[in-house]
Amino acid sequence: MLRTFRKGGIHPPDNKLTAGTAIKRLPVPGVVYVPIAQHIGIPSEIIVETKEKVTVGQVIARSGGFVSTNIHAPVAGTVTKLDKIVDSSGYKKQCIVIRTDGKDIANIEETIFPLKKEIALGPKEIISRIQDYGIVGLGGATFPSHVKLAGRPDTQLDYLIVNGVECEPYLTADHRLMLEKAEEIIVGIKIVMLALGINKAIVGIENNKKDAVALFKKLTENESGIQVAALQVKYPQGSEKQLISALLKREVPKNGLPPDVGVVVNNVGTLFAIYEAVQYDKPLTERVVTVTGKKIKNPANFWVKIGTPISDLINEVGGMPEGQYKLINGGPMMGKALKNADVPVTKGTSGILVISEEEALRKEVQNCIRCGECVYVCPMGLEPHLLMSLSEKALFDRALSEDILTCIECGSCSYVCPSNRPLLDYIRFGKLSAKKLEISKN
Amino acid sequence: MTESIIYSVVLLAVLGGLAAMVLYAVSKKFYVYENPLIAEVEALLPAANCAGCGSPGCKSFADKLVNTEDISALFCPVGGNEVMKSIAEKLGKVVAEKDPTVAVLRCQGSCDVRPKTSLFQGPKSCAISALIYSGETDCQYGCLGDGDCVTACKFDAMYMDESTELPVIITDKCTSCGACVTACPRNIIEMRPRNKRDLKIYVGCLNEDKGGIAKKSCELACIGCSKCIDVCTKGAITIENNLAYIDGLHCTLCRKCVEVCPTHSIVETNFPPRKEKKPEIKEATQESIKTEADA
Numbered sequence: 001m002l003r004t005f006r007k008g009g010i011h012p013p014d015n016k017l018t019a020g021t022a023i024k025r026l027p028v029p030g031v032v033y034v035p036i037a038q039h040i041g042i043p044s045e046i047i048v049e050t051k052e053k054v055t056v057g058q059v060i061a062r063s064g065g066f067v068s069t070n071i072h073a074p075v076a077g078t079v080t081k082l083d084k085i086v087d088s089s090g091y092k093k094q095c096i097v098i099r100t101d102g103k104d105i106a107n108i109e110e111t112i113f114p115l116k117k118e119i120a121l122g123p124k125e126i127i128s129r130i131q132d133y134g135i136v137g138l139g140g141a142t143f144p145s146h147v148k149l150a151g152r153p154d155t156q157l158d159y160l161i162v163n164g165v166e167c168e169p170y171l172t173a174d175h176r177l178m179l180e181k182a183e184e185i186i187v188g189i190k191i192v193m194l195a196l197g198i199n200k201a202i203v204g205i206e207n208n209k210k211d212a213v214a215l216f217k218k219l220t221e222n223e224s225g226i227q228v229a230a231l232q233v234k235y236p237q238g239s240e241k242q243l244i245s246a247l248l249k250r251e252v253p254k255n256g257l258p259p260d261v262g263v264v265v266n267n268v269g270t271l272f273a274i275y276e277a278v279q280y281d282k283p284l285t286e287r288v289v290t291v292t293g294k295k296i297k298n299p300a301n302f303w304v305k306i307g308t309p310i311s312d313l314i315n316e317v318g319g320m321p322e323g324q325y326k327l328i329n330g331g332p333m334m335g336k337a338l339k340n341a342d343v344p345v346t347k348g349t350s351g352i353l354v355i356s357e358e359e360a361l362r363k364e365v366q367n368c369i370r371c372g373e374c375v376y377v378c379p380m381g382l383e384p385h386l387l388m389s390l391s392e393k394a395l396f397d398r399a400l401s402e403d404i405l406t407c408i409e410c411g412s413c414s415y416v417c418p419s420n421r422p423l424l425d426y427i428r429f430g431k432l433s434a435k436k437l438e439i440s441k442n
Numbered sequence: 443m444t445e446s447i448i449y450s451v452v453l454l455a456v457l458g459g460l461a462a463m464v465l466y467a468v469s470k471k472f473y474v475y476e477n478p479l480i481a482e483v484e485a486l487l488p489a490a491n492c493a494g495c496g497s498p499g500c501k502s503f504a505d506k507l508v509n510t511e512d513i514s515a516l517f518c519p520v521g522g523n524e525v526m527k528s529i530a531e532k533l534g535k536v537v538a539e540k541d542p543t544v545a546v547l548r549c550q551g552s553c554d555v556r557p558k559t560s561l562f563q564g565p566k567s568c569a570i571s572a573l574i575y576s577g578e579t580d581c582q583y584g585c586l587g588d589g590d591c592v593t594a595c596k597f598d599a600m601y602m603d604e605s606t607e608l609p610v611i612i613t614d615k616c617t618s619c620g621a622c623v624t625a626c627p628r629n630i631i632e633m634r635p636r637n638k639r640d641l642k643i644y645v646g647c648l649n650e651d652k653g654g655i656a657k658k659s660c661e662l663a664c665i666g667c668s669k670c671i672d673v674c675t676k677g678a679i680t681i682e683n684n685l686a687y688i689d690g691l692h693c694t695l696c697r698k699c700v701e702v703c704p705t706h707s708i709v710e711t712n713f714p715p716r717k718e719k720k721p722e723i724k725e726a727t728q729e730s731i732k733t734e735a736d737a
Contacts, residue, residue, distance in 0.1 A: 084651075090575025091582050092651070324561075339560060339575055362563045425564045429573055 002207055004232035005242040006249075008379040010412045012235055012333065014208060017292050018172045023180060023301040026316060028107045032075055032307030033344040034060065034096045035087045039142040041067035046096060052079045056106040057283045060096050063131070069144045070134040071096075072283035074305035076104035088329045088346060090339050098307070115183050116279045119191055126195040126278055133277035134284045134347075138269035139163055139174075139238065140330060142348040145274065148264055149195050155259040160193055160201040161247060163267045164216075165231065165238040167206060168331025171351040173288040174268050176301045178205070178212040181272050182219055188271030189226060191278050196264060202247050203228045206237060235333060236410040240265045242379050254406050269350075289313065289345060293354030295321040304345050310352055311341040326360035328353040333411050366419040374413035374423060380406050384413035384423045391430025400434045407431060479508045479533070486528050487518060492596050494519045494619025507533065514538045520617040543618045543633040545599075545611050549585040550646040550709065552606030555661040556581055572627035580659035583648040585609070585630055594625035613640050634690040639712060641695050643688060646709040650683040657705065664707040670699035 037043035044061035054060060054073040061071040077100040084092035100107055121129065131146035151157060162185075166174040178185065189201050203220070205213045207230045216228040231237060231246055241252045243265060250261040258265050266274075269287065276282040285306055292299035297318030304313065310327070314320055320341070328335040329349055374384040382403060390399040404427065413423040484504040495518050497503035507513050513535050518525055523539050530537040558578045562571055568590040576582030587607040592600045599615035600622060602608075611622075613636075622631045634644060645664055649656040653665030666684030678692035679699060688699070688708070700708045 086576070086582075092576070337575070422565045425570050425574075429567070429570045432573060 002230055002232040003246050004234050005237060005245040005379060006251075007245075007381050008377045008412065009234040009236065009242075010377050010415055011233065012169050012415065014233075015169045015292075015294070016172050016175070016208070017170065017294075017299045018290055018301055019175055019209075021176075021300050023173075023176050023288055023303055025110060026302040026304045026308065026313065028075055028100055028305060029308045029312050030100055030102075031080075031309075032077075032098050032100065032305060033085045033309065033342075034071060034074065034098065034307040035085070035344060035346055036061045036071060036094050036096065037087075038071065038306070038346040038348065039069055039136045039144055041065065041069075041144060041147075043094070044068060044071050046082060046094070048079050048096065050079055050081055053077070053101075054079060054098060056104075057285060059283075060098075067144055067147055069136055069146070070132060070283070071306075072134055072285050073098060074285040074307050075100045076106045077101040086339050086343060088336055088338060088343055088349070090336075095307075095344070113276065113280050113282070115187070117187055119187070119194060119278070121278060123195045123197060126191055126274075129278055129281075130195075130274055133282070135270065135273050135277055136284070136347050137267055138273060138287055138347065138350070139267035140334065140348055140350055142346075145266070145270055148266070149192065151196065151264075152259055156262055157196055157198050157259060157264060158200060158262045159248060159264075160189065160196060160198060161243060161258075161263055161265040162189055162201060162203040162271060163238060163240075163243055163265055164203055164205040164209070164212065165243060166209070167233075167235045167238040168333055168335075168351070169235075170292050170353050171290045171331045172292075173290045173301055173350050175209050175212055177272060177288050178209070178268050179215060182212075182215050184275045185268050185271050186216075186219055186223070186226065187279070188275035191274055192264075192266060192271065193225065199225045201226045204231050204237075204243055204247050205229070206231050206233045208233045236379055236408065236412065239379070239408050239410060241408070254403060284347060287345075287347065287349070289349055290351035291317045292351065293321075293325075293356075294359075295325075295356050296354055297321075304349075306347060307344045309342050309344055310338065313345070313352055314341055314354070320354065321356070324357045326355045326357070328355060333415070334409065362422075363420040365421055368419055368421060371418060373416045373418065377412040377416050379410060379412065380408060382407060384427060385421075387430060388421065388423045388426040391426040391433070394433070396430060396434045396437045399430045400438060404430050404434050405438070477508055480504050483507055483529055483532060486521075486525060486532065488520045488525065488617075490520050490596065490617065490619070492520060492617065492619040492621060494617065494621065511535075519543070519619050542636040544613050544616050544636040544640070544642075545618060545620075545622055545631050546634045546642060546644055547585070547609060547611055547630060548632055548644060548646055548648055549583075549608065549630045550662045550707065551579065551581060551584040551660045552603075552608055554606075556584065556659065568625075569627050581649055581656075581663070583628065583650060584660065586628065590625045590627070591622035591631060594621040596621060637695065641713060642709070642711045643693055643695055643697065643700060644690070644709055645686045645688055645707055647707040648685065650685050652684055656684065662705055662707050665705055667704060669702045669704065670708060673698040673702050 042064035045064050046061050048060045056076045058073045059070050060073045063070050077098045080099045081097045083097055085095040087093045127146050127149050135145040136142040164178050193201055203216050213230045220226040220228055240258055244250050244263050252261055273284050286303050288301055289304045290301050291313045300317055327338040329338050368385055378384055387399055387404050407427055411424045484501050487500040489500050491499040495503050497506055517540055522542055526537040556579045559580050560578050562578050566588045568586040568588040571586050577586045585608050589602045591609050592602055597615050597617050599612045600609050603610050618633055647664040649663045656663035656665055664685050666681050668681055670686055671679045676692050676694055678689045680687050700710045
């Protein structure tokens with residue numbers, strides 16, 4: 001029996017249409033829009049001016065504090081303006097617009113980095129390099145990685161968990177990366193283990209990616225510190241707390257973080273970015289993005305420069321199908337609907353999903369029938385139906401005492417609700433209001 | 443027969459007497475003294491329990507009025523100066539005098555001038571849709587049209603106009619309690635001075651985008667052209683972030699800015715028609731507000 005997390009969870013249809021197609025490189029776009037708020041924490045500060053020439057990997061926005069990170073120019077070219085562009089949040093946000101220089105060699109030729117296994121740097125240098133090169137968690141949360149790795153003095157770490165779960169339906173970016181860059185990821189694991197001063201790591205991969213499991217098992221045969229574990233397929237296993245529960249049977253306390261149980265979790269994409277930053281001085285300027293959807297002609301995975309407009313990606317897979325469609329940034333479960341196709345790819349964009357109108361349209365909302373299905377599937381052990389009605393009635397102090405803030409917004413409750421109730425919409429609103437209330441109380 | 447009647451009557455009388463004694467003792471023992479002034483002040487308050495003053499209800503506001511030394515910071519927006527004056531007389535304290543205000547919707551983005559570019563299917567609540575994205579139109583500053591303000595209004599002074607999908611404020615019923623201002627996630631509703639005959643001039647737009655972008659998302663958007671500043675003799679207009687703002691306290695309602703505004707984003711309400719020597723006084727009805735706003 002394969003391992004999985006203890007409470008709740010659902011089994012949405014996989015729809016991994018692009019699992020078999022290799023990652024292609026997207027041609028460098030003509031214009032990139034680089035938002036300055038791509039990570040959780042303080043937005044970066046712009047340090048370039050209009051009409052300034054930038055080279056690939058040049059810092060264009062400096063870290064705005066400890067929980068913040070640098071942003072680098074993804075292409076060589078000229079800064080044409082500093083403007084506000086609608087980003088994945090649905091609002092206009094400050095962006096740096098760079099027109100690509102079509103003649104620059106760095107834009108035309110792809111540099112190939114051979115595998116480099118020897119790690120020349122010490123722990124402190126590794127962490128400062130991760131900070132300088134703008135590495136953030138690429139699983140979707142975009143939490144600056146150096147903050148995670150800097151650790152806390154009061155906690156004793158013993159495990160690095162490598163997140164190769166990719167439990168979101170449709171997305172295959174991490175899966176393909178694991179198949180194509182397995183050795184690099186393993187070096188990345190060793191780099192992070194060195195930085196944290198720990199000697200145990202577990203790679204967690206869901207069992208619908210049998211090829212990745214087999215490959216990692218083969219490559220880590222002689223590595224005593226690195227284990228590879230195949231996990232039962234269940235959503236939301238890719239969430240930190242659920243993954244820790246599945247692999248180590250440890251429960252992260254309420255309002256706590258993985259270091260409280262001695263664990264640091266990193267996504268495979270992040271580890272690959274760390275590998276490139278540490279071994280080859282390469283800042284985070286590109287990532288793998290799955291572009292998919294049932295009606296898309298040629299769904300595929302791409303290496304995409306940060307700041308590329310999503311319309312470029314859609315054109316590359318055969319354009320938008322006819323009719324009305326819903327564009328989602330991320331997977332179908334936790335992804336966010338986009339306002340238009342001009343939204344740029346950011347560090348957190350793991351996939352672009354195109355969903356047809358009939359799939360996307362919500363069904364009529366009916367009354368709660370108290371079936372308890374949402375309680376049964378909630379991986380955090382909450383009562384979503386209760387939290388929804390508390391949010392609806394603006395009883396935020398009670399919602400707070402019902403632990404609304406521990407909700408991970410996985411959407412399992414909305415997925416299973418037979419009455420089609422918008423549970424997550426209300427809970428998300430309640431969470432925000434409850435957080436405000438908590439801050440005003442303290 | 444008569445015996446049983448007598449028994450039950452006597453028994454009930456005795457029980458009643460005992461209960462009365464217990465109740466009397468308890469009411470004496472647990473008597474809570476309340477300043478009779480509180481009840482008197484409460485009687486003066488409008489009893490709307492709207493929380494516009496900051497207290498949960500009229501009773502607690504009365505309690506606050508009686509028990510606070512300096513009540514110049516406290517004000518009942520529903521009762522206004524009249525009520526506050528009578529309270530001041532009763533309590534012998536000094537109260538602040540405030541100019542009456544009225545809620546004003548600073549957005550004219552009806553369906554025909556502000557085209558929809560996307561469809562939102564989530565719960566019908568402005569607070570929730572504002573969390574997720576910038577609204578069904580391309581204007582991220584304007585009205586979301588889900589009517590959180592209408593739900594918040596306890597005086598039936600607002601309703602949703604189905605043709606424009608914008609809320610309408612019935613000025614006569616508005617008590618300026620401020621519930622709609624708090625409910626609106628976009629801060630579109632502003633409390634502006636209530637002028638004679640409900641005359642109002644204000645910029646009906648909050649779009650801070652540059653002219654071209656603003657105009658593209660909404661025909662009636664303020665483009666920050668500063669023509670209104672040039673004609674204003676009182677210096678009541680300021681422009682910040684490509685958006686004009688008319689200070690209601692300095693505005694003399696001369697209507698010069700309304701004439702020069704190229705996008706018609708400056709709204710005038712309840713003014714008599716132009717070029718007439720003897721202006722008629724219009725009633726501030728719902729229709730007049732609506733037609734003026736549409737015009």
